[in-house]
Amino acid sequence: MMKSGIISRYRSFLPVTQRTPQLTLHEGNTPLIRADVLSDRWGIDLYLKMEGWNPTGSFKDRGMVLAVAKAAEEGSRAVICASTGNTSASAAAYAARLGLRCVVVVPDNRVALGKLSQAVVYGAEVLVIEGNFDQALEMVREIADDQGFTLVNSVNPYRIQGQKTAAFEVCEQLGEAPDILAIPVGNAGNISAYWKGFIEFHQTSRSSRLPQMWGFEADGAAPIVRGEPVEHPETVATAIRIGNPASWKTAVAAAVESGGRMDTVTDDEILQAYRELARSEGIFCEPASAASVAGVFKQKQSNELPDGARVVCVLTGNGLKDPSTAMDAVTVKPKKLPCDREAVREAIDSREGTVHGSLETL
Amino acid sequence: MMKSGIISRYRSFLPVTQRTPQLTLHEGNTPLIRADVLSDRWGIDLYLKMEGWNPTGSFKDRGMVLAVAKAAEEGSRAVICASTGNTSASAAAYAARLGLRCVVVVPDNRVALGKLSQAVVYGAEVLVIEGNFDQALEMVREIADDQGFTLVNSVNPYRIQGQKTAAFEVCEQLGEAPDILAIPVGNAGNISAYWKGFIEFHQTSRSSRLPQMWGFEADGAAPIVRGEPVEHPETVATAIRIGNPASWKTAVAAAVESGGRMDTVTDDEILQAYRELARSEGIFCEPASAASVAGVFKQKQSNELPDGARVVCVLTGNGLKDPSTAMDAVTVKPKKLPCDREAVREAIDSREGTVHGSLETL
Numbered sequence: 001m002m003k004s005g006i007i008s009r010y011r012s013f014l015p016v017t018q019r020t021p022q023l024t025l026h027e028g029n030t031p032l033i034r035a036d037v038l039s040d041r042w043g044i045d046l047y048l049k050m051e052g053w054n055p056t057g058s059f060k061d062r063g064m065v066l067a068v069a070k071a072a073e074e075g076s077r078a079v080i081c082a083s084t085g086n087t088s089a090s091a092a093a094y095a096a097r098l099g100l101r102c103v104v105v106v107p108d109n110r111v112a113l114g115k116l117s118q119a120v121v122y123g124a125e126v127l128v129i130e131g132n133f134d135q136a137l138e139m140v141r142e143i144a145d146d147q148g149f150t151l152v153n154s155v156n157p158y159r160i161q162g163q164k165t166a167a168f169e170v171c172e173q174l175g176e177a178p179d180i181l182a183i184p185v186g187n188a189g190n191i192s193a194y195w196k197g198f199i200e201f202h203q204t205s206r207s208s209r210l211p212q213m214w215g216f217e218a219d220g221a222a223p224i225v226r227g228e229p230v231e232h233p234e235t236v237a238t239a240i241r242i243g244n245p246a247s248w249k250t251a252v253a254a255a256v257e258s259g260g261r262m263d264t265v266t267d268d269e270i271l272q273a274y275r276e277l278a279r280s281e282g283i284f285c286e287p288a289s290a291a292s293v294a295g296v297f298k299q300k301q302s303n304e305l306p307d308g309a310r311v312v313c314v315l316t317g318n319g320l321k322d323p324s325t326a327m328d329a330v331t332v333k334p335k336k337l338p339c340d341r342e343a344v345r346e347a348i349d350s351r352e353g354t355v356h357g358s359l360e361t362l
Numbered sequence: 363m364m365k366s367g368i369i370s371r372y373r374s375f376l377p378v379t380q381r382t383p384q385l386t387l388h389e390g391n392t393p394l395i396r397a398d399v400l401s402d403r404w405g406i407d408l409y410l411k412m413e414g415w416n417p418t419g420s421f422k423d424r425g426m427v428l429a430v431a432k433a434a435e436e437g438s439r440a441v442i443c444a445s446t447g448n449t450s451a452s453a454a455a456y457a458a459r460l461g462l463r464c465v466v467v468v469p470d471n472r473v474a475l476g477k478l479s480q481a482v483v484y485g486a487e488v489l490v491i492e493g494n495f496d497q498a499l500e501m502v503r504e505i506a507d508d509q510g511f512t513l514v515n516s517v518n519p520y521r522i523q524g525q526k527t528a529a530f531e532v533c534e535q536l537g538e539a540p541d542i543l544a545i546p547v548g549n550a551g552n553i554s555a556y557w558k559g560f561i562e563f564h565q566t567s568r569s570s571r572l573p574q575m576w577g578f579e580a581d582g583a584a585p586i587v588r589g590e591p592v593e594h595p596e597t598v599a600t601a602i603r604i605g606n607p608a609s610w611k612t613a614v615a616a617a618v619e620s621g622g623r624m625d626t627v628t629d630d631e632i633l634q635a636y637r638e639l640a641r642s643e644g645i646f647c648e649p650a651s652a653a654s655v656a657g658v659f660k661q662k663q664s665n666e667l668p669d670g671a672r673v674v675c676v677l678t679g680n681g682l683k684d685p686s687t688a689m690d691a692v693t694v695k696p697k698k699l700p701c702d703r704e705a706v707r708e709a710i711d712s713r714e715g716t717v718h719g720s721l722e723t724l
Contacts, residue, residue, distance in 0.1 A: 004393060014657030025644055026395060026412070031366060033386035049387070053415060056646070057682055103710055108698065114476065117688035120696060121681065123641040125713050131701030140705050143710065279485040282387055282419070282459030298596030319483065320419055320682035326479035334482060336470065341501050348465055348505065351487050 004029070006062050006165045007069065013168070013200060014066060014161055023069040023098060025055035028060055028165055032173040032312070037280040037295070038362070042300050045310040047178070048277075048293075049170060052285055052318030056118060058239075059190060059316045060090035062166060063159030068094035068159050071150035078103060080149040082136035084186070084239050085115025091152050092122035103149065105129055105136045110238045112286070112322035125196055132233070134244045143205075154189030155246050163190055167197025170312055171207045178211050179306070183314040185215040185224065185262065186240030188251035190316065195254035211312075212260035215251060216295030219266045225243035226249060236325060237266045239288035239317055265294040271329050273297060276362045277315075284319030284326070292316075297362050366391070369422050369431065375530070375562060376428060376523055385431040385460060387417035389424055390527055394535040394674070397568040399642040400655070400724070404662050407672040409540070410639075410655075411532060414647055414680030418480060420601075420651045421552060421678045422452035423526060425521030430456035433512035440465060442511040444550070446496035446601050447477025448679055453514050454484035465511065467491055467498045471602045473685035474648070494595070494608045516551030517608050525552055529559025532674055533569045540573050541668070543677040546653035547577040547586065547624065548602030550613035552678065557616035573674075574622035577613060578657030580650075583627045584609060585629045598629045598687060601650035601679055633691050635659060638724045639677075646681030646688070656680075659724050 005024025007016055030053050035046040051059035068091065078101035081091050088104035095102035102124040106116070108131070119126050129136055136155060144151035154160060171177050177198055183191050191213060201207045217225055221233030221241050230243035245251065255262045265273075274290035277283045287323050292313040299305045319326060327333075337343045367386025369378055381617045397408040415423035424521050430453065433441050440463035443453050445600050450466035457464035464486040468478070470493070481488050491498055499515060506513035516522065539560055545553050553575060563569045578650050583595030583603050592605035607613065627635075636652035639645045654675040661667045681688060689695075699705045 027391035033388060053417070055415070055644075057680075072497055074653070093640075093644040093646070095644075096641050103713075105706060106696075113689075114682045114685045116696065117685035118646055119644055119682070120692045120694065121637065121640040121688045122644060123694070125694070125710070126696035127706055127709055128696050128698045129701045129706065130699070135701055139701075139706055142703060143707060146707075147710070154476070275483065278455075278483040279458050282417075282455040282457075282484060284483055318419075318682060319480070320476045320680060323476045323479035323685065326483045327475075330482045332485070332487070333481065334468075334478065334488035334490050336490045337492070339491045339497055339501075341504060344467060344489055344491065344501055345505060345508075347489055348509070351465075 002248030006065060006162055010165045010168060015158070017073070020073045021069045021098060023065055023094060023095065025065070025093060027054050027065050027155050028169065030054060030169070032170065033283065035281050042305065047309065047312045048283060049166065049312055051166065051312045051314060051316050052289065056089045056093045057318035057321055058086040058090065059163065059166060060086045063154065063162035064090040064094050064152060067152045067156045067158040067164035068098060069098065071152065072098050073102060077101060078149040078151040079152045079274045080140050080144050081152045081350065082133060082140045084133050084241060085111045085321065086239055087153065088124065090113050092119045092124035095124065098124045103127065105133055105140050107132045107136055110241060112238055113324060114321040133242050138247070153246065160189055160193045160196065163193030164200065167194045168201055168257035171201050177207045177209050178312045179309040180214055180311045181211045181314070182214040182216065182292040182296050182311060184240050184288050184316055185217045185251060186242045186245065186288065188224065188245035189245035191215045191254050192250035195258060210258060213254045213258040214260050214295060215255055215261065215262045216265050216291045218270065218291060219264045222264045224251060225262050225264050236268050237288035237291055238322070239286060240291065261297065263295055265291050265298055269294040269298060272362060275329060281350065283315065285315040286317035286319055287325050288320045289317050290313040366522055368427060372527045372530060377520070379435070380430045382435045383431045383460060385427055385456060387423065387427070387455060387459060389416050389427050389532065392416060392531070394532065395645065399645050402570070404667065405669050406667065407670065409674045410645060411528065411674055411676045413528065413678050414651065418451045418455045418595050419680035419683055420452065420701060421525065421528060421607060422449040425515060425516065425524035426452040428454050428524035429514045429518045429520040430462065431674050433676045434460050434462060438512040439463060439683070440511040441514045442506050443514045444502045444666065445494060446495050446603060447473045447683065448601055449515065450486065451477050451480035453614050454481045454486035457486065457528050458484045458564045465489065467495045469498055472603060475686060476683040491554045495604050499608065515608065516549055522551055522555045522558060525555035525635060526559030526562065529556045530563055539569045539571050540674045541671040542576055542673045543573045544576040544578065544654040544658050544673060546602050546650050546678055547579045548604045548607065548650065550607035550609035552588065553616050554609045554612035557620060572620060575616045575620040576622050576657060577617055577624045577634055578653045579624065579626050580632065580653060584626045586613060587624050587626050599632050599650035599653055600684070601648060625657055625660065627653050627660055631656040631660060634724060637691060645677065647677040648679035648681055651677040653678050
């Protein structure tokens with residue numbers, strides 16, 4: 001069978017040894033789907049990197065497989081992390097596969113139902129604290145030190161090493177780096193990882209140029225754009241609801257060195273992009289993921305988006321992670337009816353010709 | 363870029379023409395993951411076909427991409443289906459991508475939250491009736507006829523044609539057909555499709571043998587095993603909660619012709635397999651999917667599972683489709699704590715050494 005997973009595929013780019021376990025859930029190798037409707041509408045060549053189709057439904061799997069494999073190699077007895085949901089789901093899955101203990105600390109509100117269900121079903125010990133992500137992270141850093149657990153948040157250097165492989169794939173899928181790589185920014189590890197990946201592929205002559213890195217924070221959780229930590233971050237995009245990013249400096253460096261930018265998008269802009277991706281492209285991502293597309297649209301409106309540019313938006317997580325937001329976000333709700341053919345027929349007739357016409361568009 | 367999707371990959375096996383739209387969300391090409399722990403425990407060579415990692419999170423995408431593409435080719439103005447959730451999600455996504463109208467009729471209880479959220483966010487018209495799946499299917503059959511909508515339930519012949527490609531992939535991934543293909547049975551289209559696929563690959567000399575087909579119904583929704591329709595089907599595995607399967611005869615034929623079998627599994631057996639897949643293999647599937655693994659375990663207990671057999675269990679849907687069942691099914695729940703480091707440390711210490719030891723095992 002074909003070798004699968006990022007450790008096998010990109011071995012020469014990763015800090016692995018003969019003793020690193022051959023851990024994989026077949027993460028990576030995610031599709032790059034062309035957004036035909038939005039490409040036409042905006043006059044660009046737009047692609048969506050489908051990171052939500054990783055094994056646990058988010059990009060976190062790329063870094064986590066390496067972090068957990070290295071933890072096992074180093075003889076660790078447990079892994080621990082703070083999480084807004086995606087990190088804990090991923091840590092729990094890979095720890096389960098290797099039979100390692102996994103402890104996750106999550107904030108007590110706004111962790112999406114799907115993500116919480118993942119961590120518990122994979123058998124992690126889930127501790128829900130009356131605090132926010134930044135407090136949870138501070139806590140697990142200390143506990144990891146004291147207890148000798150391996151911290152697998154993105155401050156773990158293997159996480160960024162694994163995540164950079166997504167940039168390799170983008171180059172391989174397009175045959176070259178794109179003009180612009182647009183990405184949501186929360187804890188800021190992922191933009192740093194992509195930039196590192198693009199640089200390594202460029203330095204080893206696997207691509208001949210570098211993209212501009214465009215990072216987008218949610219307006220209510222935008223410490224990097226504002227220039228200071230946000231004590232009470234708020235956004236519908238729970239995966240990037242972070243007030244004091246761990247990879248702040250490297251994220252800024254990625255935007256500056258690449259000639260790119262960091263900007264904010266509002267929750268309304270995020271949800272508009274989220275709905276539009278589903279209705280026009282058939283792609284259901286989590287709200288935070290849509291920040292990349294919302295950001296590109298905002299630049300388009302400001303005449304900052306070059307005509308014909310080849311743009312890759314990273315969609316970081318699967319829409320199924322957060323079904324409640326989906327149900328709240330739609331304007332046309334499910335309609336309850338008796339079990340009667342005429343009632344169903346009338347409901348169908350009454351919608352005739354109105355539904356597609358009523359959609360807002362980006 | 364590499365051609366993607368089942369229409370491009372398996373064109374010569376499918377009823378497509380020059381006028382069939384090049385529709386794809388990169389469905390198919392799903393991983394086949396070895397279940398190392400269960401293989402060792404049961405003395406077999408067990409693989410999991412990860413159909414829940416398709417674009418909308420279930421195997422339905424393979425057949426739906428073809429059914430919707432053919433509907434568009436034939437000039438249809440709308441697609442319609444009844445659904446326990448997965449079919450509607452898939453129909454809605456592909457219809458959205460082609461800009462076709464989509465109407466879905468679902469029963470008013472037991473459609474998992476994730477699935478309902480998908481249909482609405484993709485922009486389908488969702489009608490929830492006070493009835494069960496079988497009543498919904500009868501209704502949409504009549505409405506499709508009257509209104510000239512294209513019915514995209516599995517009675518649509520293109521659905522089975524598309525779904526058979528999963529059998530092709532299993533043969534390609536293993537280099538040969540397995541000894542046994544184990545699969546959940548609900549509306550019974552999928553077991554029929556796999557059998558058709560294995561036969562076509564065998565007839566064209568792409569594989570040298572055929573597998574036994576083992577189909578498993580939920581105990582409370584087992585019309586085929588019981589030999590008569592079930593008026594009020596009941597099971598936690600909502601995706602196979604069907605009392606009068608559309609593909610009944612072809613499913614029986616698959617089991618009989620292949621020298622295989624059809625059997626039932628209880629909800630307890632399903633949930634035990636569901637938890638075990640997550641905790642031991644790091645795989646989160648939907649409850650119905652676990653019926654395949656539960657069924658194999660039941661045969662093992664009855665000494666009906668040959669030592670060393672190469673077995674593929676089809677995991678039909680993603681666990682994220684049904685987060686509520688996951689939260690209910692686990693024995694170790696999330697623990698709420700104040701935002702206090704000592705409280706977290708105590709909670710961790712109290713679990714020391716107890717968690718992995720307390721797991722039930724298959």
